[in-house]
Amino acid sequence: MSDPVGWERHGEGVDRLVRSYVTIPRGAPVRLRTTTSNLFRPRVHADARLDASGLTGVVAVDAEARTADVQGVCTYEDLVDATLAHGLMPLVVPQLRTITLGGAVAGLGIEATSFRNGLPHESVREMDVLTGAGEVVTTRPGDELFDTFPNTYGSLGYATRLRIDLEPAPRYVGLRHLRFDDPALLAKTVAEIAATGSYEGEQVDGLDGVAFEPGRLVLTLARWQDTGGPTSDYTGQQVYYRSVAERDTDLLTGLDYLWRWDTDWFWCSRAFGAQHPLLRRVWARRWRRSDVYLRLLALDHRFDIADRLDRRANRPQRERVIQDVEIPVDRLPEFLAWFDETVGMRPVWLCPVRATRTWPTYPLDPEVLYVNVGFWGTVHVGPDAVDAPRNRAIEQEVHRLGGHKSLYSEAFYDRATFDALYDGDHLARVKQRFDPDDRLTSLYDKVVRRA
Template identity: 70%
Template sequence: MSLVVAPREGRRHAAAVARLQASYAALPPGAPVRLAKTTTNLFRPRVEVGTGLDVSGLDGVLSVDPESRRAEVQGMCTYERLVAATLPHGLIPLVVPQLRTITLGGAVSGLGIESTSFRSGLPHESVLEMDVLTGGGTLVTCRPGDDLFDAFPSSYGSLGYATRLRIELEPIGTHVALRHVEFPDAGSLAAAVEEVVATRRWEGERVDGMDGVAFTPTQLRLTLARFGAEPGPVSDYTRTGVYWRSVQERETDLLTAADYVWRWDTDWFWCSRAFGLGHPVVRRLWPRRWRRSDVYQRLVALDRRVGLVDRLDARAGRPRRERVVQDVEVPVEALGEFLAWFDREVGMRPVWLCPLRLRTSRAWPTYPLEPGRTYVNVGFWGTVPVGPGAEDSPLNRAVETKVSELGGHKSLYSEAFYDRETFDGLYGGPELAEVKRRYDPDDRLTSLYDKVVHRR
């Protein structure tokens, strides 16, 4: 069904699309095509290519229909803006990635995952229709089953850019009740995940969201969320409290729906520790409006440009560090083996755990998880001292090898090191190339391999 978009919003959207297409037409013949964006949630460097496409005015919510539970959204709209429009109706998208400034188009062309992914899969699985500006400069409306639509997930802009998406929504209510269930090892946690996936319940109570944290090899916690909980006294982790610490310290909790959706963003999971926000004094002095993932991301980007941490380590005689920032999916039955290997070879804790299962029986060629199989996303973000050879990224390369060995997959938002043959085998290279030839015949868009491995 079509949603009713207010005439004013429709005109605004049409004008924004016209600007986008005009900026494409103004590019010199043969010039590479890229969005003119000032922000990013990617964790891999890229080469700047000069003038980009004008995406101004493509960052809004066009329509929310509470009755059909549908929304019409522009491609550059952030989840923060979308959730602000849907929560007054007690609704949210089926999957809301953890970071506020991830865009709808970015999540669908890249990868998004959250606590509802054990039942709702990935963000692109709840898209009903989208408009895509292709590498050939045409605007194509596509739906599930179309070649462009099916190849678009995990294509990271190598096939085009979404300008409009029609998506499904689901109820969340005003409050979310949490249970933090402790497990002594990865095997027992994996068994609990399989039970919740099969029954959508734990100890008789409905489970709407499920994710967890592995603090140590013998202290793992699975957080089970129930939407639509009764109102009551709530926790607020945007102030002195820290959400990830509460997972370790509490058995139950109650959050507003908004605070639940953005519970990880305030401290960028636990990565805000690098800026001292775990210290009570620093936390009090750090303005609340700056406790956001995009602020921390800009600080990290600044350090990468100036190399301050590397210079301080060198001056202090500390070994060179390798940045290990990855999200990987491993089959649930292989979780224990992967974490044991990870502790021996990488040694980074805590790590995030988020069960995932494709929502339907449809396979996606550019991110070929197996339908009907349960995976667990393992997220780890930090640096590890490795000494000489850190620039060759030995730990990241080892992670890639181990994940493939276990039948898993890894997201491409961060650095990748695969050779071309391996990469094409893992990420649907032949299928992607065929669709790219059709919609980008002059090869104006950077290929997926060049984007994520060569960082172009």
């Protein structure tokens, strides 16, 4: 849906959401009713859910001011379609089409423009939030609710509308893939590009990379451009992440660049056979999407398909290791060496990010350049898998290196450590103010206790 929904229909959607909140019994868990989710942690089933079905679109786009008013559960796919009609795009577009704007702000989103534009919540001018008190509150930067909201995952409420900044969208994106065998040199190059916005005299608009294996790392520099030529198509037989290792340069349309990782869910589609040349020919393009793979993954979890196959083949039990962590750029080589030795999962995604200011519940230091390291898969660890030894070790190492861990997946921190890392005391005070009856599940209970 790319046509704006308008303010009247938006008001109707908000009213529907509020009415559904009133009907949820006190003491019952509050959850949004959505058709997609990009969370990777088990959650308590909730029979009564918030009806957000009227909050899935773009309210309005102001091309002159370069802003958009967007409903909370609008996907980035629909948001981009609406803004591209005006030659504009959000400052940060997370990699997967069905991530919602409200989800990226209440959680954390990141992409290749994050080294210059930060995280999605940093380009929000104001937002309306349904709080635990059942009120819709308009909040802006500097307000206690606004500043605490990012990384709270619904524990402070749900965004119903967000006004975000936009920037000119490119018609084409030229890519340059730089190869490294030394992670320290890659880290140094990342820091230099982030500081100057350029490499060898050429402007860099997007920056990310892939660590394929020890001694085989690639940094991808993206440059927005109006002039084009023959472009690559990674929605067909070709797979984008393989091209990163094989090509020196590339050219994509602006839209294809935004969704370059979605078609194969980075590299995770290979687990479903979608990258096998024969199967790929009969795998319809419309099904080569991250949300399709997520549904297949849900079926696997429901019926224990992978675990059954492992038991039949006498393979050790698997531990799911699905995490995104922010590591200070100068500690990146140390983390990758530790990760290779302790976890041994490759490839991993590398995405530089610098926060534009301090946010209480995810306190990245704005004076420090971080690199997001993303890794998604399973590791055969044997009977200890149920205790999540690799995930717990990752948490400890990230903490030791002065990094931070995103909370969209499983977390295992004890309460004291969690509160120290995510400013739990401050969050509790803000929650008490806007959710005085404690109707919304706390952040710790959501992400660690899985309530």
